[in-house]
Amino acid sequence: MRDKYNRWQKFLEEQTVRIDSSEELGEINRQLLEELKACDRMENAEEEIYERFYKEVEFGTGGLRGILGAGTNRLNLYTVAKATQGIANYIKAGEYLVDSPLNKKKSGKNPAVAIAYDSRIYSAVFAKIAAEVLMANDINVYLYEELMPTPALSFAVRHFDCAMGIMITASHNPAKYNGYKVYDNSGCQVTLAAAEKLFTYIDQLDIFEDIKAAGGRGILKGLGEETVEAYLDAVQSERALQSEVDQKALQALSVVYTPLNGAGNKPVRQMLDRLGVGKVAVVREQELPDGRFPTCPYPNPEKKEALALGLALCTELAMEAEAAGRGEDAPDLLLATDPDCDRIGLAARRPVDGKLASYQLLTGNEVGVLLLDFLIDTKVKSGKKKNPIFVTTIVSTRMAGVLATCRGVQQHLTLTGFKFIGEQIGLLENQGREQEFLFGFEESYGYLSGAYVRDKDAVNGAMLICEMAAYYKARGVTLIERLEELYQEYGYFRDQLIDFTFEGVKGMETMANLMETFRSRLPESFIGQTVVEVADYQKQQRTVLGGATGSPMTTDTGLPASDVIQVLLSKGCSFTVRPSGTEPKLKIYLSAKGTTAQESEEIIEALGKELTDIVHSR
Numbered sequence: 001m002r003d004k005y006n007r008w009q010k011f012l013e014e015q016t017v018r019i020d021s022s023e024e025l026g027e028i029n030r031q032l033l034e035e036l037k038a039c040d041r042m043e044n045a046e047e048e049i050y051e052r053f054y055k056e057v058e059f060g061t062g063g064l065r066g067i068l069g070a071g072t073n074r075l076n077l078y079t080v081a082k083a084t085q086g087i088a089n090y091i092k093a094g095e096y097l098v099d100s101p102l103n104k105k106k107s108g109k110n111p112a113v114a115i116a117y118d119s120r121i122y123s124a125v126f127a128k129i130a131a132e133v134l135m136a137n138d139i140n141v142y143l144y145e146e147l148m149p150t151p152a153l154s155f156a157v158r159h160f161d162c163a164m165g166i167m168i169t170a171s172h173n174p175a176k177y178n179g180y181k182v183y184d185n186s187g188c189q190v191t192l193a194a195a196e197k198l199f200t201y202i203d204q205l206d207i208f209e210d211i212k213a214a215g216g217r218g219i220l221k222g223l224g225e226e227t228v229e230a231y232l233d234a235v236q237s238e239r240a241l242q243s244e245v246d247q248k249a250l251q252a253l254s255v256v257y258t259p260l261n262g263a264g265n266k267p268v269r270q271m272l273d274r275l276g277v278g279k280v281a282v283v284r285e286q287e288l289p290d291g292r293f294p295t296c297p298y299p300n301p302e303k304k305e306a307l308a309l310g311l312a313l314c315t316e317l318a319m320e321a322e323a324a325g326r327g328e329d330a331p332d333l334l335l336a337t338d339p340d341c342d343r344i345g346l347a348a349r350r351p352v353d354g355k356l357a358s359y360q361l362l363t364g365n366e367v368g369v370l371l372l373d374f375l376i377d378t379k380v381k382s383g384k385k386k387n388p389i390f391v392t393t394i395v396s397t398r399m400a401g402v403l404a405t406c407r408g409v410q411q412h413l414t415l416t417g418f419k420f421i422g423e424q425i426g427l428l429e430n431q432g433r434e435q436e437f438l439f440g441f442e443e444s445y446g447y448l449s450g451a452y453v454r455d456k457d458a459v460n461g462a463m464l465i466c467e468m469a470a471y472y473k474a475r476g477v478t479l480i481e482r483l484e485e486l487y488q489e490y491g492y493f494r495d496q497l498i499d500f501t502f503e504g505v506k507g508m509e510t511m512a513n514l515m516e517t518f519r520s521r522l523p524e525s526f527i528g529q530t531v532v533e534v535a536d537y538q539k540q541q542r543t544v545l546g547g548a549t550g551s552p553m554t555t556d557t558g559l560p561a562s563d564v565i566q567v568l569l570s571k572g573c574s575f576t577v578r579p580s581g582t583e584p585k586l587k588i589y590l591s592a593k594g595t596t597a598q599e600s601e602e603i604i605e606a607l608g609k610e611l612t613d614i615v616h617s618r
């Protein structure tokens with residue numbers, strides 16, 4: 001590790017002499033150098049150096065993601081430049097055509113790459129570096145002129161027939177992270193085989209010797225208003241409501257919105273404006289882009305802390321409305337989008353019971369189920385959508401599958417990651433059937449209706465949620481009441497995610513050991529319920545234990561290999577364990593179905609406790 005460390009230090013020193021430190025790059029370089037030098041003065045210097053250099057940042061669920069800083073296992077201008085050079089070589093070797101999920105292969109002449117970035121620290125700089133490397137390699141670049149949501153990048157790849165796309169973001173991770181999502185020519189994040197091949201292109205490069213950064217023939221085209229409008233038009237073409245009654249209900253809707261200092265501020269507000277939503281109040285402290293996320297250190301709508309200021313604003317506005325004797329004017333919804341505006345969180349107003357309005361946070365699964373139900377009611381029942389297909393992941397609520405099947409909608413299941421949902425849309429597209437795609441969602445707050453992009457889209461999510469809230473408002477029902485109706489109809493499903501942080505090299509080892517425990521030393525029962533089925537997605541095997549024949553029966557999972565274990569218990573509960581591919585965490589997804597909400601909640605609590613004990617005992 002020391003060799004690498006010394007080499008980096010020497011290189012950065014040379015660069016500091018070469019680039020004027022009054023230039024942005026010079027200053028960044030100087031900071032990286034200071035940071036490296038500081039490592040050596042630390043008490044745990046060897047450990048720190050090891051963490052930074054023991055590997056390269058790798059492709060996970062959402063592309064390359066890492067802590068900002070100096071080192072090969074960090075996100076910085078050199079690791080970004082290296083990844084981009086790898087992409088350039090991959091494109092020039094024609095691999096993007098070989099790996100293309102599209103049947104209709106493009107000619108491959110003058111391949112271009114679309115680039116976008118969010119509000120994170122150095123996102124704009126990294127986007128510029130990526131553009132320079134591509135142009136130096138004679139590849140044309142379409143670069144958004146200002147920060148944009150991830151789905152707008154997917155849109156640009158498709159709109160301009162690009163060979164690939166790059167999105168600079170670490171999505172919902174804390175401020176110390178940044179990342180690099182890579183898209184294929186269908187606008188979908190590269191999936192397993194392509195990501196692996198691409199990584200070999202990146203891996204074989206020397207980080208300082210093999211990167212071209214100037215002198216090529218690539219041309220830069222900035223993407224401005226026109227492209228943003230085209231993207232918003234595409235989102236809007238997915239509108240579910242058309243009637244005048246519903247339009248009036250949209251005008252009567254009052255929404256509080258927070259972009260969490262990310263890329264959602266402009267496009268989401270533009271969309272709410274296009275829809276004619278009556279009142280939109282924005283959380284001031286979180287309105288403007290700021291990669292330090294000063295009021296929400298973990299800008300993830302999954303975390304209730306991220307929605308705290310938004311909820312406070314809802315209550316403040318509700319009190320004002322109450323004081324003015326117009327309690328009904330209190331906000332109906334709180335919407336929160338993550339920094340790259342592909343996830344969206346929701347809190348909905350509880351049914352009015354004469355008291356001051358109060359708000360309930362909904363989980364990603366609950367919103368997914370509500371939207372699926374709403375889209376079936378508005379698009380399928382009306383005959384607008386024929387042979388509807390709904391796609392979700394193996395860690396999302398089983399309730400969605402039950403609802404879909406009961407209502408004549410076909411469900412496709414994929415591994416975790418919206419890229420796999422995007423891939424399914426691509427498969428439909430290849431058969432000319434993309435119009436059959438109704439909806440895709442993940443428990444991690446990602447939603448998409450429509451085939452105009454291949455990633456989750458919080459601008460689309462905001463539009464659908466407002467339409468849905470207006471639709472029920474016009475019928476005198478709140479979203480919370482509709483959810484309760486669905487529970488009564490399909491059963492009280494409860495899903496909960498518990499996660500455990502394990503950072504650094506040691507953390508990775510602990511997680512691997514825990515996965516091994518679940519794999520080979522699984523207890524025979526949990527919370528008094530026997531294990532009846534185990535799916536080991538790594539081995540691609542699903543085993544039904546002691547079924548009718550008394551001996552275990554094994555079938556194929558039908559999905560690519562992935563480090564996931566899913567366990568089904570005798571009374572229909574289940575849990576799924578996997579290491580996160582975007583954060584240093586082990587995730588356990590709990591799932592229960594009871595006859596009452598209380599019963600399901602009790603099961604979840606007991607199961608969560610038992611599994612937490614197993615994790616803590618290692």
Ligand SMILES: O=P(O)(O)OC[C@H]1O[C@H](O)[C@H](O)[C@@H](O)[C@@H]1O
Nearest residue numbers: 061062417418444580581582583
């Ligand atoms: O559970 P993880 O591997 O951390 O991934 C959780 C989520 O991360 C990102 O948001 C991806 O875009 C999602 O598709 C994925 O589901």
